[in-house]
Amino acid sequence: MIIYVATIVVIVIIITSLIAVFSKKLLSSIISMGLVSLGVSGLFFFLQAPDVAITEAAIGAGLSTAIFVIALKKVKKGETKDEE
Amino acid sequence: MKNDTPKVFKSIFALFVVAIFMIGLFYAFVSMPKGWGVNVNNRVSRLYILKNVRTATRLLDSGKFFAKGMKPLRAEVPYKPIKFKKTANLEDGAANVVTSIVVDYRGFDTLGEVTVLFLAASGVMMLLFGKRVKPKRKKTEPSLIMYVGTRIAFAVIFLFGIYIFVHGHLTPGGGFPGGAVIASGILGLFLGRNGYTPNHAGLKVFESLSGIAFVIIGLIGLFSVKSFLANFLPTGIIGNLYSAGFISLIYIAIGMKVGSELAAVVDSMIGDTKEEWS
Amino acid sequence: MQVFLQNWIYLIASVSLIGVGLYIVLTKENIFRIIVGLNIIESGTNLFMIAIAWHPKAVMPIYTATDHLAVNGKVIAADPLPQSLVLTAIVIGLGTTALALAIGVKIFEKYGTLDVRKIKEAEK
Numbered sequence: 001m002i003i004y005v006a007t008i009v010v011i012v013i014i015i016t017s018l019i020a021v022f023s024k025k026l027l028s029s030i031i032s033m034g035l036v037s038l039g040v041s042g043l044f045f046f047l048q049a050p051d052v053a054i055t056e057a058a059i060g061a062g063l064s065t066a067i068f069v070i071a072l073k074k075v076k077k078g079e080t081k082d083e084e
Numbered sequence: 085m086k087n088d089t090p091k092v093f094k095s096i097f098a099l100f101v102v103a104i105f106m107i108g109l110f111y112a113f114v115s116m117p118k119g120w121g122v123n124v125n126n127r128v129s130r131l132y133i134l135k136n137v138r139t140a141t142r143l144l145d146s147g148k149f150f151a152k153g154m155k156p157l158r159a160e161v162p163y164k165p166i167k168f169k170k171t172a173n174l175e176d177g178a179a180n181v182v183t184s185i186v187v188d189y190r191g192f193d194t195l196g197e198v199t200v201l202f203l204a205a206s207g208v209m210m211l212l213f214g215k216r217v218k219p220k221r222k223k224t225e226p227s228l229i230m231y232v233g234t235r236i237a238f239a240v241i242f243l244f245g246i247y248i249f250v251h252g253h254l255t256p257g258g259g260f261p262g263g264a265v266i267a268s269g270i271l272g273l274f275l276g277r278n279g280y281t282p283n284h285a286g287l288k289v290f291e292s293l294s295g296i297a298f299v300i301i302g303l304i305g306l307f308s309v310k311s312f313l314a315n316f317l318p319t320g321i322i323g324n325l326y327s328a329g330f331i332s333l334i335y336i337a338i339g340m341k342v343g344s345e346l347a348a349v350v351d352s353m354i355g356d357t358k359e360e361w362s
Numbered sequence: 363m364q365v366f367l368q369n370w371i372y373l374i375a376s377v378s379l380i381g382v383g384l385y386i387v388l389t390k391e392n393i394f395r396i397i398v399g400l401n402i403i404e405s406g407t408n409l410f411m412i413a414i415a416w417h418p419k420a421v422m423p424i425y426t427a428t429d430h431l432a433v434n435g436k437v438i439a440a441d442p443l444p445q446s447l448v449l450t451a452i453v454i455g456l457g458t459t460a461l462a463l464a465i466g467v468k469i470f471e472k473y474g475t476l477d478v479r480k481i482k483e484a485e486k
Contacts, residue, residue, distance in 0.1 A: 003367045010375040017382045017402055026394055033398050036379070040405045047372065047416045048440040050256035050424075051182045054248075055452050056408070058264040063346060064401065064456055066271055070353050071463040072394065075470045088479065098388035102381045109377050118369050122417040122441070129441045133423060133431055163432065168425050179425040181439070185446040197450040204457030211464040254426060260453045322425060342453065349460050 006046045013039035026072060034065035132185055134163055135175045169323040177319030177328040178253035186258065187331045191313035195298065198341060202295065205345045214357035226276055234276030241269035249339030253328040259335040263342025270347040274354055282351055287344045294341040301334055372413035379406030393466045393476045397459065404455050408448045415441035 013036050020032040037060030044053040117123070124130055131137045165171075168179070178184040186194055249262030274280050305314035320327035379402055386399030420440035425431060431439045466476065473481050 003364060003371070007367055007371055010371055013375065014378050014382075017379060020398060020402065021382060021386055026392065029395060029398055033401055036402060036405055040379075040409055043372065043375065043409060044412055047412050048420045048422045049182075049412050049415075049445045049448075050422055051180070051258060051261070052408070052412060052445055052448050052452070054257055055261040055264065055449055058261050058268060059452055059456050060401075060405065062268045063264060063271065063350070064459060066268075067350065067353055067456075067460055067463060068394070068398075070350075071467055074356075074467050075394075075476060095389050098385050101388060102385050105384060106377055106381050109380070113373050113377075116414065118373065118414070120365075120368075120418060122414070124417075124437045124439065124441050127441060127443070129443045130437050132442060133437050133439055165432070166425065181423040181425075181431075181442040182446050182449065185442055186449060190446065194450065197454060200454055201457045204454070204461045207461045208464045211461075211468055256422075256424065258449070260449060264453070264456075346456070349457075353460065353464070 002046055006043060009039050009042055009046075013043075027069070030065060030068045030072065033068070034061050037061045037064065132189060133181050135166070135184070136163070137189065138175050166322065169321065172319075172321045174319055174322060176315065176331075177322050178331050179323050179328075180253055180256065180258075183253050183258055183331060183335070184328070187334050188313075188315060191302070191334070194338070195302070195313070198295070198298065198338065201342065201345060202291075205349050208349050209352045212352045212355075212357055217356045225278060231276045234272045238269045238273055241272070242266055245269065245339070245343065249335050250332060251325075252335040252339075253331045254323065254325070259338030260342055262335075262339040263344075264346060266339070266343035267346035267350060270343075271350050274350065281355075282347065284348075284351075287348050287351075290340050290344040291348070294337040294344070297337040298334060298341070301330055301337070305330075368418045372409065372416070376406045376410035376413060379403070379409065391477050391479055393469065393478065394463075397462050397466065400462075401455070401459060404451075408451065411444045411448050415444040 016032045016035045016039065020029045020036070023029050023032070037056060041053050041056035041061060044050075044056055124133075131140050166174070176184045176188050178188070245262045245266035247262075248257040248265060249259045252258035252262070270282065273282075302313040305316050306312045308314075308316045315329040315331075317329035319329050322328075383399045383401075383403035383406060386402065387396055390396060390399065417440070419438060421431065421438060423431065423439040423442040423445070431437060469481065470476055473484050475481065475484075
């Protein structure tokens with residue numbers, strides 16, 4: 001039964017990664033990358049790997065996104081001009 | 085950008101490359117074990133789960149491993165059942181098999197990974213090195229509730245991180261996620277107040293001390309058991325807190341090292357610096 | 363239906379993530395977007411390595427969860443070896459991502475832009 005929940009999660013993360021491709025703003029692309037990491041950590045739990053799930057949730061969805069946003073704040077001036 | 089290729093051609097070419105790549109990967113996957121076809125009993129991991137590697141090595145040395153006509157060799161290793169909270173004096177007493185692989189059976193690999201992480205962190209610090217510029221007056225100060233709340237939450241998060249890496253050999257977790265949890269708590273402190281700076285000397289001392297402790301524990305194994313990073317403490321009953329020998333010691337060292345390194349990375353990313361050299 | 367999903371859904375997910383990340387790396391010009399693509403590729407690779415360690419009746423490889431990781435000498439747990447490799451690979455991935463972002467910030471300080479084409483023109 002849990003395989004159907006996993007299927008829904010897979011569909012959600014594929015749609016979210018497509019948002020990361022086609023969004024105009026860089027910030028929404030970074031946020032959707034964090035959501036992809038969160039969904040993948042849920043899939044790790046369904047695949048019976050709780051250690052990896054904890055690590056991915058703490059690092060991929062938390063710290064990685066935060067470091068991206070901090071680095072984006074440093075280059076904010078150039079980013080708005082360069083997008084299209 | 086005068087003679088640049090048009091965007092349509094670029095995306096069509098990229099789609100072409102991705103399609104070729106995905107078709108190739110799917111052809112590779114057809115022959116791979118998947119779902120019901122995966123059999124752990126034919127893999128090396130069976131020895132790790134049954135905690136029987138030393139017997140297999142002894143059989144391999146004496147030549148009996150390959151004697152009986154090359155059948156599924158690893159199935160021939162004798163098996164003794166393991167009961168939680170009952171079985172004592174195993175080869176490796178950790179209840180969490182992933183932990184026993186990361187720290188004990190493949191400890192040298194983990195030492196290399198920690199070295200790579202240290203190199204990456206010191207590269208970030210070297211690139212963003214410079215005189216710390218005082219931040220300009222921000223328009224929005226975080227409120228008092230944010231300031232007090234992050235400090236209270238930091239205590240709870242710090243305690244949870246320590247719990248994760250002390251119990252690494254019993255429950256899911258270990259040094260790497262524990263250190264990441266502590267680093268995210270420190271990130272919360274950064275968000276709570278403008279111009280927060282951690283104690284840099286303390287971070288450096290923690291990081292170097294824990295790195296030295298990892299190597300010293302390995303050297304004790306080298307001189308007492310004659311193998312680098314060998315388990316030199318008694319392994320106890322599986323499932324107790326004081327079991328699994330040196331695994332909890334090494335995980336405490338890894339947790340402190342990863343936590344202070346990631347906190348230093350966040351610190352050097354978040355501060356505005358001005359180059360003095362160029 | 364259930365057997366088909368158990369056999370294929372995780373592999374489809376990992377291959378799609380790798381393909382989407384490769385498309386981002388090939389087409390986008392902003393340096394930060396390329397790093398986002400590399401991160402998505404990394405997620406897909408980790409998912410693939412965990413998925414080939416799993417089978418539908420597997421239990422967690424932890425003796426706390428259950429006593430019966432092995433029944434009559436047959437192991438029924440998931441394969442712990444790829445899990446331990448991925449556990450360290452995720453942490454290393456954060457370190458290399460931070461290093462790439464620091465290099466990107468330095469490039470912006472020197473050239474004043476993040477577009478790879480403009481950087482190439484400024485080099486000439």
